[in-house]
Amino acid sequence: MSPLPFSKISAPLSALLAAVGLVAVAALTTPDMSEGTRLTLGVLLAGIWAVYVVQLIETLIVQRARDVWDRMPAIAIDVLAVLVPMAAFLFAGTRDQSLYCAIWLLKPLRDSTFVRLMGRVLTNEARNLIGVTSIFGIVMFGAALAAYIIERDVQPDKFGSIPQAMWWAVVTLSTTGYGDAIPQSFAARVLAGLVMMSGIGIFALWAGILATGFYQEVRRQDFVRNWQLVAAVPLFQRLGPAALIEIVRALRPRVVPAGAVICRKGETGDRMFFIVEGRVSVATPNPVELGSGSFFGEMALICGEPRSATVSAATEVSLLSLYAVDFQILSSSSPEIADIIRKTALERRGATPKA
Structure with a gap:
């Protein structure tokens, strides 16, 4: 069966529809907007939703069985783009119905080569990424435990429990430093310095693993493409x-x-x-x-x-x-x-x- 019109909506057009829809969603949160403008924007959102419904139906019709698995992420995004706003219309309150159209943020990603590349990199490097994430969790819990023991009597409102101290540990590991929880004792400040340096190393490991994964995947794709080109030369x-x-x-x-x-x-x-x-x-x-x-x-x-x-x-x-x-x-x-x-x-x- 040949492709039908809406099943092959171009990526730029899909992104444009999503962008228009999101602008309309943002505009509808303005409190002093007139009812006429509000109705117009609502009709615009309904029109975009209708286009996505037709696109989903035709995509499912023309999709061959052997292609379903490869196209599953795109199909899942199309399904969410239709079902989430429909569920909001049926079950959510009138005030928040349009907000659920924000799911259209995913639409520009359905045909993105970068997203597919990112997925392959995450799959290939899953073991290494999980290992570094485990280290992050261990360091975070250990830092929260140590901060709780050291600072619980000094600042019970900030370090009175391990869950409270975990917030400080996450902020310190990421070197964000919001300043809402600051160690007071000398031992706690030494701990904070060690946690910061650990965070820099952990985030560097994450970045290095992803950079290496992207480089290897791009090289692999280039090699396959060049192999096909070379094999075509008699x-x-x-x-x-x-x-x-x-x-x-x-x-x-x-x-x-x-x-x-x-x-x-x-x-x-x-x-x-x-x-x-x-x-x-x-x-x-x-x-x-x-x-x-x-x-x-x-x-x-x-x-x-x-x-x-x-x-x-x-x-x-x-x-x-x-x-x-x-x-x-x-x-x-x-x-x-x-x-x-x-x-x-x-x-x-x-x-x-x-x-």
Whole structure:
């Protein structure tokens, strides 16, 4: 079944509807607003809710069974965006009905690649994050217990129980320091200094784990994308997995818009190019177009010759670039790849103009 109109509402439009709805919710909290304006904003919220209802229905209709699990977060957000305001209309008081539309804050996240990336990072790093969180809990409870023992007689209103002292421990661990609970005794102040330093270390661990997780996930995605691009080049299809890994590490993906000049005649070449998608035009007395699977600029790497022709993008073109430095490294680590490039380039030199 083909996608239906509302099931494919674009992410920007969904975010815009959510933003308009949230502005209306905020405006409805103004006490001196006229009834006419209040009614208009209520109708606007109802219209946005109706759009989300249609979107949810059509999404469920066109959703294939095997895609349900992958799309579950988006479907869950769509369901909440419809059911929470409806429940508020049916059961909440008149004054607070519109506030439940604030659930639409989640709408811009349903198609967010960042949220999906964040989810994968949290899943991959769950054990480490749970470990650091456990340390945070242990330090927090230990600090609250110590502060209770030291300060309970000095400040019974602030440290009269462990739950009260926990608030001070959380504020101190996060180095926020609201100033509503301040240790008075020397021992308690030493404790506060130790707790602050512990908090800095714990939050640094959290940040480091997340940063490493994001870096590894982005590298993993880049590697998969580059692997797919490299595997699409016919020149590399006869190579084994180990050689392909070397190529993936050496090649740099690049997208060039239609009409842009990729390299100019006479300039010193420092890289060659492989065409993954699109076409390029080689400006020679008899212009030549090269398409997917072709490569050009190889003589700059093999012989060090200047560019013999200007090459521009006839259409938007997806390229893989191999720099001279990487070619030399590749020649040392995987000589069979360099031999294939040299052999193919020399065979084609007399038949096809090269840049």
